[in-house]
Amino acid sequence: MVLLTQLWAENLFFEQTRTRAAAKLDLYASNLSGALGKYQSVPKLLALHGDVVELFLAPDDPAMRARGNQLTETVNRLTGAEDTYFMDAEGMTFAASNWGSELPFVGHNFSFRPYFQQAMQGRLGRYFALGTTSGKRGYYFASQVSDGGEILGAVVVKVSLDEIEHGWTAGEEEDVIVTDPHGVIFISSRAEWRYRTLAPLDAEERQAIAENRRYESVDLRPLDLELRSRAGGLQLLTVDGQAAGAPSREYVMVTKEMPEAGWTLHVLASTTLAYSQTVTAMVVAALASALVLLIALVVLQRRARLVERIEYQRRASEELERRVEERTADLRRAQDDLVQAGKLAALGQMSAALSHEFNQPLAAIRSYADNAQLLIERNREAEACSNLGRIKDLTTRMADISKHLMTFARKPRSELRPVRLAEVLDDTLDFLRTRLERAGAEVSVDQPDRGLTVRAGRVRLQHVILNLVANALDAMKDQAAPRMEFALRAAGGRVTVTLRDHGPGIAEAELGQIFDPFFTTKEVGEGLGLGLSISYNIVKDFDGVLRAENHPEGGAVFTIELPLLSARAAAKTALKEPA
Incomplete structure (x- = not known):
């Protein structure tokens, strides 16, 4: 009876652990996609901007470089990106937002990076790596810049992943990791797991990593772990303690491929609670075997706890859906705010233009009006009418100018x-x-x-x-x-x-x-x-x-x-x- 209870309880609580982990997995995936998605279109928009194309036409001009540095610095400040930089067709960086730092990108050639190679092929470059100059992790978006069919280079935006990782603090119940196609841990809620591998790398994988310089000067050692499967497709992962004397930890692992980003997201849910609940079930079963008279009470109690857990899962699922909807609404509001800000900036420029361009017509109208008054006083009505006609023409032209200035941006x-x-x-x-x-x-x-x-x-x-x-x-x-x-x-x-x-x-x-x-x-x-x-x-x-x-x-x-x-x-x- 006790053994049957153990098998049943373990299957139940491990499955519940996997369900909770899968719900968290969707939440983390949505968070990652949203964090990267808001930067995806930035290099495309910059590559199409006339001022940016003009900078790429003269990358060796010191004045153009200075303008490029200022522009990339402004883009960084407005978007919140970590770095923005311009690369010529040979992969040489000629303008960067960190031009004033101790380790600027200007003068460095990054043509070996896949994101640059993808952009040169006319695709949206996407890549994540450890920066060879800054030593900081980041996700890179790159877009080709061209003029009249001539490829001039690429605009690159680097997104910091530190803020995302900071929100994934290691806990007793779960851990989160992101791995690359070779199984290297790139983002982790546990700092000691970062740049470790889920399996030893063979020579071919190490050669591929070295060619792209994804992890410059990093010792990619495998984690001491064991992966095994249970009934129902459940995957259990055991990781030995990294510090001396630290105990091993066992997890239920659920994974989700993120092909656009080029990585795999893993949520590791601790089995401690499942084992604790299993032991509890075994104790209850033992007491039930010894105390036949209390079996009915124990069953009712277990059913009540099961209903409570199901209700908890339902509330957790509803909370997840609510957070996803709020996140989506926040992104839409942010997009609307950007559009409205652009409209207000354009309106301010048009208002200034109206004031600037009406001065001369108004002066002419004043002059014609004064002349018309003198002509009327001297009974030279025909000439006065001619002046009034010119005033009418000028007001018509002022209306046309106002109309064209207001529609100038369209x-x-x-x-x-x-x-x-x-x-x-x-x-x-x-x-x-x-x-x-x-x-x-x-x-x-x-x-x-x-x-x-x-x-x-x-x-x-x-x-x-x-x-x-x-x-x-x-x-x-x-x-x-x-x-x-x-x-x-x-x-x-x-x-x-x-x-x-x-x-x-x-x-x-x-x-x-x-x-x-x-x-x-x-x-x-x-x-x-x-x-x-x-x-x-x-x-x-x-x-x-x-x-x-x-x-x-x-x-x-x-x-x-x-x-x-x-x-x-x-x-x-x-x-x-x-x-």
Whole structure:
């Protein structure tokens, strides 16, 4: 009777132990997947960003490297990643978030790492290893950076696993380990198990590990353990004490493969409670055999305890489901917060742009209104009506500018229509006539072909030319007779609009950042540094390029380059301003 009770109790309590361990296994797997999932898309997004591609085009430029270091450091601070770094096509790191530390990644070649090799093949690189430079464990995500089909390198984000492991403190009832494909323990709730193996490594496995340098300078010794199976597929693991005199520990082991991460998760549930419950059952059975009169009471008691354990398991399962749902909700809220933060940042930039770009039209309206008042007083109503018409046109243009600035971040390509450059330039110079006359400026226009047509937004293109002329006037404000020259040319299916002024030019150190938002060389209060940044993005929206350089004979030269629209294509669409 006692032996039968032992067999039954052991099977029951070991199975309950495995059930509890399996529930914990799902929880730990969800925690790991969630911790890594929030970083998975970061290198992809960075690889697609225009500023990042620009850095990869000139990895040897000290200024570009400095910008790359600042950018990776900012990404690290915002995402919470351990390290972010840029590698060129040869695997050499040219910018890293830890550039200011004692052991920076800059200048190190990590082409031997599988995540870099995967990224170079156009896949999302995934790998976990011990850092060869920092000596810290991490999980790596890498994404390829390319430009026009040319592979430039890879963006890499390293995620620290220490915080996850810190939450897995070793306990009396269970331990957690994560192993790689070779059975090496990479993450463990017990520090003494870290970098130990579940089985001795053969020469081929050690060679594979050495080639990828996953565990640099680490002695990968096997744990002293024994694995055996019980009925029902139950796996029992016995681990000898690592310290002198420490007792061995026996566990029920449940495992789960995580193929995307490339590792296996193990939950080791201690059998101490199961054996204790088994001994209790045996004692009860012995007493029941000796005390036949108390058998009924013992059975009822055991059934009550069984119901209690089942209820405990049910509550544990419900608690697990509740935590998973809360975790999912937290992740969704975090994603919504990031989207909303982006919208608010864009709204702030648009508000600043509206204030910056309305100053000139408002000044013109004030001037026309004053003139109209004087003309009415002198009974020159026809001329006054003409001024009022110009005020109406200016308010219409202000409304168009406001509309385009608010929709600037959405790249409204559907509004692009055929536009004649000569007409846009004539209208813009006519609009600026008062300011040009007041400054005593001389403007020459060289346009042999007035029929050159491009696909663009008329008002936004006028806005770009207006910004360039205004900046040229500001650069020559100390000259008695400022001069500027426009030139329109077509070649190779492209049209260029060139504006040269005769001012002091642009400092060489500022040419690389002149189109950055909020960069300005003007005095405080004279500008926000948004005009050229907005103009650059407007031209980019037209599939064009805005460049700045210095003229050999002095002064600055700004060039707008746009695709030329053929006469046949232009004839298919009416030449009118977008609504």
